[in-house]
Amino acid sequence: MTMRTARAAFKASSLTWEQLTSKQVAAITSSRHHQCRNISFHHHAVQTVKTSPYTTSSVLQQSDNMQLSYEYFPPFSIVDTTLREGEQFSTTDFSTSDRVYIAKSLDKLGVEYIEMVNPIASTQAAEDCKKIMSLGLKAKVVVHTRCHIEDARAAVATGVNGVSMYMATSEALRKHSHGKGVDAVIEAAQEVISLVKDAGLEVRFSCEDTFRSDKRDLLAIYSAVDELGVNRIGLADTVGIAHPFQVYETVKAVRNVLKPETGIEFHTHDDSGCCIANALVALQAGATHINTCVLGIGERNGITPLGGFLARMYTLDKETILRRYNLSMLRNLEQYVARCAKISVPFNNYITGSSAFTHKAGVHSKAVISDPAAYEVINPQDFGVERHIKIAHRLTGWNALRQRVKDLRLTINDDQIKAATKLLKNVMETHSLTVEQIDQILINIARNNTSASSSSMFVQAESAPNSDLKTAFTTAAEKLRAFEEQTAADAVGSVAKDVERSGPTAYIKVTGHLFDKAVLNRLLDLVVDSPCSFQVKNLAVPEDNDSYSWAVLQLWGVTMEEINGVILQMQQLVDANAGIADCTLETVSGPEGHTFPPSSASEKM
Numbered sequence: 001m002t003m004r005t006a007r008a009a010f011k012a013s014s015l016t017w018e019q020l021t022s023k024q025v026a027a028i029t030s031s032r033h034h035q036c037r038n039i040s041f042h043h044h045a046v047q048t049v050k051t052s053p054y055t056t057s058s059v060l061q062q063s064d065n066m067q068l069s070y071e072y073f074p075p076f077s078i079v080d081t082t083l084r085e086g087e088q089f090s091t092t093d094f095s096t097s098d099r100v101y102i103a104k105s106l107d108k109l110g111v112e113y114i115e116m117v118n119p120i121a122s123t124q125a126a127e128d129c130k131k132i133m134s135l136g137l138k139a140k141v142v143v144h145t146r147c148h149i150e151d152a153r154a155a156v157a158t159g160v161n162g163v164s165m166y167m168a169t170s171e172a173l174r175k176h177s178h179g180k181g182v183d184a185v186i187e188a189a190q191e192v193i194s195l196v197k198d199a200g201l202e203v204r205f206s207c208e209d210t211f212r213s214d215k216r217d218l219l220a221i222y223s224a225v226d227e228l229g230v231n232r233i234g235l236a237d238t239v240g241i242a243h244p245f246q247v248y249e250t251v252k253a254v255r256n257v258l259k260p261e262t263g264i265e266f267h268t269h270d271d272s273g274c275c276i277a278n279a280l281v282a283l284q285a286g287a288t289h290i291n292t293c294v295l296g297i298g299e300r301n302g303i304t305p306l307g308g309f310l311a312r313m314y315t316l317d318k319e320t321i322l323r324r325y326n327l328s329m330l331r332n333l334e335q336y337v338a339r340c341a342k343i344s345v346p347f348n349n350y351i352t353g354s355s356a357f358t359h360k361a362g363v364h365s366k367a368v369i370s371d372p373a374a375y376e377v378i379n380p381q382d383f384g385v386e387r388h389i390k391i392a393h394r395l396t397g398w399n400a401l402r403q404r405v406k407d408l409r410l411t412i413n414d415d416q417i418k419a420a421t422k423l424l425k426n427v428m429e430t431h432s433l434t435v436e437q438i439d440q441i442l443i444n445i446a447r448n449n450t451s452a453s454s455s456s457m458f459v460q461a462e463s464a465p466n467s468d469l470k471t472a473f474t475t476a477a478e479k480l481r482a483f484e485e486q487t488a489a490d491a492v493g494s495v496a497k498d499v500e501r502s503g504p505t506a507y508i509k510v511t512g513h514l515f516d517k518a519v520l521n522r523l524l525d526l527v528v529d530s531p532c533s534f535q536v537k538n539l540a541v542p543e544d545n546d547s548y549s550w551a552v553l554q555l556w557g558v559t560m561e562e563i564n565g566v567i568l569q570m571q572q573l574v575d576a577n578a579g580i581a582d583c584t585l586e587t588v589s590g591p592e593g594h595t596f597p598p599s600s601a602s603e604k605m
Contacts, residue, residue, distance in 0.1 A: 076283050077112035079164075079265060080306060082294045082337065083132075084115045084144045089297035091342040098340050099128050100135070102294070105336070107137040109329040111306075113289070115164060118145045120154040129158035142202065147185075152192045155201075162202030164265075165192060166236065169217060170209035173238075182217045186224045193228045204265055204289075206234025211242040211250065218250075223257045232263030232289060237278065240271025240301065244281040255286030265289035268304060270296060275304040276312050294337040295345065307334060308350035315377050328384030351383050360390040362397020369403045392435050394428040396421065401442070408439060410446040413453040415481065419488035420445055427496045430535045431556065437495050444491035454481035504560045507537065508567060509593045511550040512583035519581040523570055530566045532557040537591035552593050 083099055086092055094102070103114055114137070119126035132141050142162035145151035155163045167185050168177040180188065189205055196203045205225045207218055222233050235251060242250075251264060258264070266282040266289065268275045279290045296305030307330050314321045321327070331352045338345050347354045357380045359365045367374035372387065380387050391400045398414070398421040405412050420441060427433065454477045461473035510523060527534045538552040557563040567587065574585045588595055 074283060074286075075288070077289045078306070078309070079113040079115055079142070079289050079291050080106050080111040080293065081115040081144070081267075081291050081303070082106070082297070082306075084117050085291070085298040085303055086293045086337070086341075087117055088299040089302065089341055092297060092340060094340055096124070096128055096131065098336075100131065101336065102333070102340075103132045103135065103137065103139075103141075105329055105333045106294075107135075107139045108326055109333065110325040111139055111292075113162075114139045114141050115291075116141065116143050116160070118151055118154075119143055119158050120145070120151050126154060126158055129155075129160055133159050133161075140202070142204070147189055147192050147205070149192055149195060152195045156196065156199045160201070162204065162231070163196045164204040164206065164234065165189075165196075166206040166208045166234065168209060169207040169214075169221060170212040171214070172212060173209045182220060186221060189221075189225050190228055193225065193230060197229060203230045204232045204234050204263075205230050206236050206265065206267070208236050209238040210235045211237050211246060212239065215250070215253070219253065219257050222254055226258050226262050230262065232265050233258065234265040234267060235282070235287070237266075237268035237275075240269035240275070242268060242278055243272070243274055244277045247278045248281045248285045251282045251285035251287050263288040265291065267291040269299070270301045270303060276308050279304045279309055280312055295334050295341070295343075295349070297337065297341055297343075305350060306330070307352060311350045311378060314382070318382075322382060327382055330383055331385055351378065351380075352385060356380070357385060358388040358390060360393060361395055362400065365389050365397055365403075366399035369399055392428070392433050392438055394425050396425065396428075401438075404438070405442055405446075408442060410442055410449075412442065412446050412449050413451075413484075415453045415455050416445055416449065416484045416488055419485045420492060423488055423492040427492060430533055431496060432533060433495070441491045441495050444494065445487055448487045450480065450483070452480065454478075454484055504558070504563055505554060505556050506560075506563045506567065507588045507590055507593075508553045508555060508570065509550055509586050509588045510553065510583065511548050511586075512581065519574065519577045519583050522573055522577075523585075526569055526573060527553065527555070527566065530569070532563055532566050538593060540593075550593060552588060552591050554591065 082102055083094070087094060099116075106114055114132070116129050116132060117125050119129045129141070129143060140161040142164050143155045143158065143160050144164050144166070145155050147165045147167040152163060152165070167189065168174050169182070169185065174180065193203050193205060207213055207221055210218060225233060233254070235254065237247070247266075247268070251266065255264060264282075264287040266279060266287040268278045268282075268291075275296070283290065290304065290309060292304045292306040292309050293302060294306050296302040296308065310321060310325060310327065310330070314327075334345055334349070334352050345352055345354075349356065357376065359368045359375065364375050368376065368387070369389065372379070376387075389400050389403060390396070391404055398418045401421050401424075402414065402417050405417060424433070424438065424441070457473055457477035457480055461470050461477055464470035464473055510520065512520065533556040535554050536551055537554045539549075540551070541549045555563050555566060557566070567585075571585050574581075574583050577583070586595065
């Protein structure tokens, strides 16, 4: 059966895509039926799963009618396209030296393929392909080209290992691109594929905009190019529209019409936030190669991020990923690419973001200090990054402070740490403290540490053999607790006073009839959302409802300019509501609400 006849038969069939069985798809599009290889996501099967961050366990997800499971992923290769797709990111401008550094770093990390731009794009593009090839990398170097004979000749001339060609197949792109029908696409591909194969290079043929293309057309094209002997075909979610279920069904259907040895390369954009999930599901459905970019940079919202994809696969088979890839290369590579792209590594970036392994809540901190796996599915040490337990905030727990005491090699009993924690939480409701300031507090407490603790002495009191000893132990315990609390209060108070004195601050007096609640609430919301800290320092509400009430707010900021900016926003809000509320706002000298002398009032604003 010829490809044209097969396609016609497929078009003429009354079956929908969902109704087609794999045998029917294969029978329509190929004279031979190629069995899909064993994959790891299917119905009515029970398999082993990698779940724990540092151990393996068996997990089954069961329902009345089916059992779904996730096993080890099938063998795959990473085709990193930072030097092609990444070049299309809005602010990227790689130099030749940048490309060399990135290529070497990707090779040291262990990616199997490095994709570069079409050498026909410019003389420099062609020279850079040759430059990268001359480095003697373990990774194969391929170039991304149109399915044009001129592009293929230029690619072969650079001496690269392979050519990854593409041609638009969706109606939307065909209309605005080459304007060819499916049969013409197959005929054009035959000439270009033959040229590349004759040169002894790897060939990948991709249907651009796969997931908006007619599925019958896809199977006909993929079957045809498979017969031409391509090494792999490519599925491209060019506009980021695909979702995991769609990816699974499409990849599996394509897998069924290909020779078992033909690979499937998957490329997906992140416009709708599914790229990592889609990449995983594509592998489980039969894909063999996954496109990635460092930091996920690329056209529009970019594609599957290399770090995120490695993190996903690490959780499924840690040992394999550690054996295949030098994960410690990731952070420096991402920082380098970020500088080249004129961006910052996002705070929530996979693995290397500043918050990736940062723990703040007391319950979380306690658990992680005891066993990191309690709240971490990835061991940061495997990626060469550090874990952080945040202590300088109002949610801090005493376990986090105790760990800090150990880190500083201080001796402070638990009761003193608990007393200090309670006081610190209150202080940090209105003041920002640095880790250095908390360290100073702990050092000051350690200078007055006692070997015994009040808690242990209360326990001794309870077990005393007679009432006189019990009374003596209880009295001593109460005095010791008072000492512990006072020591903590003195240490915290000394630093808190320094913070209040040294930080830029201003007092704002708000006056209004019964506070004109609507405006007052908006003012408070504005301050809460501002970068400044604040505290209500004074409040006067006369018993006479006809009188005006007033309050004084103290603001703290990093700079006086920051505070003045917030005051200006508050004044603008009062002015904007002058027609509905009789409120005034003024900067005063202190919590008592006294105004400044005329000569200095303007200076404070």
